[in-house]
Amino acid sequence: MPETLTDTLLRVEGLKLHYRTRNGVVRAVDDVSFDIRRNEAVVVLGESGCGKSSLAKALLRIPPRNTQECSGKVWLNGTDIMGMNEEKFRKEVRWSEISMVMQAAMNALNPVVRVGEQVAEPLCLHRGWSSERALKHAAGIFSLVGIPNDFMRRYPFELSGGMRQRAVLAMALVTEPSLVILDEPTSALDVLTQANIMNVLKRIKREMGTSFILITHDVSTSSEIADRVALMYAGQLVEFSNADDFFRNPAHPYSRLLMASVPRLRQVIRPEHIPGQPPSMLSVPEGCRFADRCPSRFERCVKNPDLLKINGDREVRCWLYEKGLKS
Amino acid sequence: MTGDNEIVVSVRDLHTWFELRRWGIVRVGNVRAVDGISFDLKRGESVAFVGESGCGKSTLARTLLGLHIPTSGKVFFEGINMQELDRKGLLDYRARVGFVQQDPYGALPPFMDVRRILREPLIIHGVGDRKEQESRIRESMEDVRLSPPEEFLHKFPHMLSGGQQQRVVIARALMLKPSMIIADEPVSMLDASVRVEILNLLRNIQKTRQLTLAFITHDLSTVRYFAERVFVMYAGRIVEKSTVDNLLEHPAHPYTRALLDALPDPDPENAARMRELPSGEPPSLIDPPSGCRFHPRCPHAIKGLCEVDIPPDFEPGEGHTAACWLHRQ
Amino acid sequence: MNRFMTGLRQIGQYPSAMAGILVILFLVGLSLYAVFAIPYRQALDLWRGGEIWQDHPRNAAPAWVNWFRLNNLPSTIIVEKSSADVESENFQGWSRVRIPLEFSYTYDEFPSEMNLFLKSRFQDKGPFIRLFWETPDGREILLGGHRPRLSHRVALSQDRNLERRLDAPPHMALLSLPDDIDKRKVLKGDYRLVIDAVFFEEESSLETKFISYGRVHGPAGTDHQRRDIMVALLWGTPIALAFGLLAAVGTTITTLIIAATGVWFGNWIDAAIQRITEVNMILPMLPILVMVGALYSRSIWVMLGVVVLLGIFSAGIKMYRAMLLPIRESPYIEAARAYGAGHSRIILRYMIPRVLPVLIPGFVTLIPTFVFLEASLAVLGLGDPVLPTWGKVLHDAQGESALYNGYYYWVISPAFMLMLTGLGFAMLGFALDRIFNPRLRSI
Structure with missing residues (x-):
């Protein structure tokens, strides 16, 4: 990647967004950290209910009414925007620096x-x-x-x-703005329109130098613009890799299963479904949150792993990578 | 079951138009949602109807189900002309065709539990006594792998996951042992990881029970694994009919090609290039373009022909038709 | 009905709902008590008034007013005695008895009235009596002589002659020292009314009953016809609840079915229902009811029928229509059609159950509005002619200018019952609204 593109635009550390509901606390975003560079498109992938939309709300500081906790550190161009007072944030950041296309907007x-x-x-x-x-x-x-x-x-x-x-x-x-958050911008649209919108996004990225956070559940469409992919599962990032690695060689067992479940047009690979269901966000398991659906589960998985760095710039939340990249 | 090529549904020049709100006695016009469609569906085959929203595929499905009355044309189901059915006949007909909808949560009455939902078709058609109904409910729940049934019988739709809800919908469609299932975008509202599972389930049931499956979708990428034939629809017409592999490898109609080009596979190369797409948007169905309906957007339109005459079905290959002048001999 | 059941389970979390339920249970208990304690026939007889009530004071306040007063208002004192209970002096052909009616008067205020009821038995010639009043300070006042009929009432407090003689209303003058009359001071102590009777036939006898009417009576007081208001308060409860419930059920169910039918079939059926509703909505309900009451019948059941009829094509139809329209388009209805459900099944089993949970709160709050309507009709004089109801009490109170005359209790107690009913159902209804319409719930 060229030198000018590597400087960090937005850095997120330990972002949390918890909701209060009648049945208990939902930890929709549970300690998420990542960074976005200038003119970079980061795709946040995940199934519905994994907390990806909540992540956007927390970044733009528009948590819903029943929020119990919205905390963490977010630096935009080196300025802490979570600590800013609301008035200043509204004037200087929201929409002028970070704007958003809401779901079904x-x-x-x-x-x-x-x-x-x-x-x-x-x-x-x-x-x-x-x-x-x-x-x-x-x-x-x-x-x-x-x-x-x-x-x-x-x-x-x-x-x-x-x-x-x-x-x-x-x-x-x-x-x-320097960063646009897009929440499922194409999911309700037809194939041709969807492709058209993705073309538009590519052009904007090239011509305006904008960074994007694209939130989607659609793996195929996400590949249209992704520079890096952040895969979320049950409120946490499980993999954060550059697009090449993610689409060609997914690291986390969940990433691999997800990629295998995508029907492909140009290759004859029969899609396979991922057995089981994501855990209830009201009572997430102690250990690795994907463990009970994971084919490579082993003893260590009773503890939730941290995001482990592999190959320099990839991060994976899986014990398999404790000692470097597993082939 | 009879021979492999027995035709279950035969549709001839079907039109389903909706009248626009009239101003007094003046007719303003019609929405030509389905406008001249003919095809045959064989027993035990799965056919995908592919098209963008507003191409008439859902209207076609509802016409086949008898929910819309066709404006003209004929629908034969197992040799019987649907238009000639009386009330009783229509009721029997509806038992022969199952319906799986797009939104599984919306498709289930929220105030009924699973047992009640599955019993409703049996009650309406007066099938069996309570005991027999119960065993049929359990049987079809096993078929859609909602097992053990006891765990689900008393649950209400909102207590089930999206995938489980869609299984209930499928089980309900199977309750009356239909010979055809019409599935209208059965997975587009589900999570990616569940989609394949539901499609596999539908496909397996269709194969084991020798059902005809009309699988309506906007997503060509799933078609390969879940259908034998594909009909591509555009603006109320079928523009191309082919077997799946043939269509994916040798698309004949420019619209089919555009659709295939627009669909991404998960490939990091995608981000580096722009896609070639036809300009414009699908036409209005109230006042569709003359001649070939795709001609205003078609990069290969032949002046003086495509905008004048409606292209008939040409045969670029065996079992492959395309309504496009490019393929005239 | 799962949403319904889970909703009901949540009621416990709303104190206002529990309070509402307690109030409603109290009213239901009161109704049951009324129906069992005073059977229907008896209630009607009592409310017709007359002789039955002669022992009761007129326009007496409820007993509880004494809790707020320094000097107690008197209760009613009844002393009875028969000529058979006392020794008689027999002469030839006639006899003489002195019947002493003794009572002690300890109240600070004068009674409202004094009456003496006499029942005599004779063939041709009735007895002759003279009345003497003996005060605690030893005075003896002759009240006069009477030749009583078989059933005779001596209205002591209305005796003009006596009043002139004593220079004050007798029921006051007789109970105080002559000098204290102007100070309206009661002389407390033991009084005696002696009836000196002479019988002219051997078989003659005399039953006497002296009543010093109090100024307070029972928990609710009495009205201008001496009727105990408690009868109407008690019996008003089941009548009000029955009217409210039947009217609410009748209008809600029929309105819902009609609205659902219109929505389902659409086209001209829907249009016709809408037009009828619009016409009906501008028709004023009260004048129509007044007309029915004036020209046809004031029976509460006729009124109920008219209320339900006028209530069917009401604004509710518009509201239900708006709720049902999106339901008509919902996929599960389409699915039901696809597996062969007929029109009536779709309307009754698929459309209506969907909106029922949302309607229950409205239904609960609708009940008191019909209770109030019934009361308003009664206040306007269109109440059922025979039934004792809260509205009738208010009507009588208004007719007797209760508030000008200081009979505030006459208005307060039925009004309190009406408000209690409204409050109970409203508290429950609003809590149910929060349960069944979670959007209203504060997060």
Whole structure:
């Protein structure tokens, strides 16, 4: 990787987000640490309920009402943004430095406001621009995400799903943030539209130098943009590797099973399912959280392993790698 | 069972249109959700209907189930013309076709427990006494590997995982021992790790019971393992029919090719290149394009032909049809 | 019905729900007590009023008012004696008895009234009596002579002659020293009313009963017809609960079925139901009920029927429709159609059970509104002509200008029962709402 791309944009250490529910405490994000470099796309992969969406909420400091604990350290360009007061965070970080495309956001557009105005709004709010100036700037973003400029005057219901998703993307990009968090940006879209959106993301990454956190459960789509992959399981990272290694040679037993469960179009490899179910987040097991589904389980697995560094830049939470990379 | 090539369902020039809200007595138009579809399904085969949302595949499924009344065309099921069925006949027909839906949680009445859910079809069709119903419930729960049944019989849908819910849906579809199962995107709402399991289950049941499976999906990548034939749909029509391997290796219709090109495999190379995609979006079904419906987006459109005449089914190969002028002899 | 059962199990976590249940249980207990203690027929007879109540004071306050007073208000004193109980002096053909009616008066206030009831037996010539009043300080006052009929009432406190003679209302003058009358001071002590009777026939006899009517009576007091208000308070409970429950059940179930039918079939059926509802919603319910009451019948069951009929096509239909519309489209309904469920099965077994848990809280809070409606009708004079109800008590109180006359208890006790009913059902209903509509629950 070129030298300019390796400097760290965001560093996360010991991030926790716990919810209070009627049945007990859900540790949705349980001590997650990772880093994102400039102009890098990190894909957070995981099954539903593994805490990947909660991770995004914690980063943007928008925890839901029933949050019991939201803690940890997050540095953006070396500044601790978790310790910042809310007012400062709102002014200087949220949307101007880190923006987000929420899950199903395309259905959350205000139906009675023109798309262009909605996209331009963050500029008026965060930079105090006049609406003309903001709209003019937004027009540039619209062409970047591939919406014809005359669509700016339309209302959300006049746009197709793909166009709305692009509009939501434009809204996240309009303040030119250094990091955009995308929560399942394509899961409700058709194959062609999905591929189109991924093209747009690739172009933005190249042209604007933006970093992305792409949260998804779709392994195939994630490979479209991933520089590195963070695989989550039951609230924890189990593997954090560069995309080449992850897709070609997954390290964690869960990663391997997950890759084997993906149906492939261009290779005849019969997909295999992963037996069992993830543990309930209300009572996660003491030891390795994947142990009871793991084919390579052994005595050590009664204790939960730490993230172990292998091959320099890979991290795996598995006792198999205690003494270096297992072949 | 009779011979291998017995035709279970035969559809001829089927149209299912929905009338748009009328302004007074003025007809505004129709949504041509299914617009001229013909095909045959054989006993014991699994056929995938592939297409994007709004291509009419779900409407087709619901027309086959008798939930929508076709505007014109014919549907023969085991030799009987569906349109000629009376109330009683339709009830029997519905027992012969099972339905598996997309959203397993939504497909189960939340106020019924599993036993009740599975008993409902039996009660409606007056099958057996309580004891026989109970044994059939247990039997089909074993079939979908919800075992031991005792553990699940008293559970309500929200107590089950997504995969278990979908198993209940499948078990319910099997309760009346149908000869055909229509599965409308049966795994798209499930987690990746469960999908394969449910598809394998459906496939096994289909094979062991010699069922016809109409497997509706938007995901071509699963098709290879779970269907013998593929019908590709676009804007209310079937544009290509082929066996799975043939279609994946030699796609004939430009739309099929576009779909295949757009689908990623998990490959780190993907990030390095942009995908070639057709421009534009699927057309409106109220006022579809003339001629070939794909022509406005087609990179190979032949001027003066594709936008004028509707392409008939050409045969680029044995058992392979494509509604595309590129394949005229 | 699993959501229903788990919901019910959660009730224990809501103190307000438990309080509501206690109140409702109390009301149900009161109803059962009323029905068993005063059988229906007897209740009707009692409420018709008349002779039955002659021993009761008129417009007496409830006994509990004494808890808040320095000087106690008097209770009713009844002294009875028969001529057979005392020795008679026999003469030729006639006899004479002196019947002493003794009582001690220890209250600080004067009674509200004094009456003497006489029942005599004779063939042709009735007895002759003279009444003497003996006070603790030894005075003897002649109250006058009477020739009683078979059943005779001597209204001592309304005797104008006596009043003129004593220079004060007799029931006051007789119970105080002549000098203290103006100070309204009671002379406490043992009094005696002596009935000096002369019988002119051998078989003649006389039953006497002296009543000094109190100013307090029982737990609820009495009304202008001397009826014990407690009868109406007790019997009002089962009537109110039955009316509220039947009306709520009747309207909710029929409304729900009609709304579900409209939603399921759609098209003109839905349109027709909607139009009927819209017309019905602007029809004022109360005037229609007044009309029915005035022109047809005021029976509570007729009223109930009209209330249910008018309640069916009410705003509830719109609400249920909004709740059922998305359910009609839900996949499980489609699945049910696909495996052959018919229309009625889908409506009754698939659509309605889905919304029932959400409706239960509303149903519970609906009950008191019908209780109040019934009371309002009674206050307007459209109450059932024969049944004792809370509304009827309020109606009588209003008719007698109870509040101007200081009979506040006459209004307070039925109002309290109404409020208690409302409170009980509301507390339970709102707690159920939080249980069944978790979105309302504070996290």
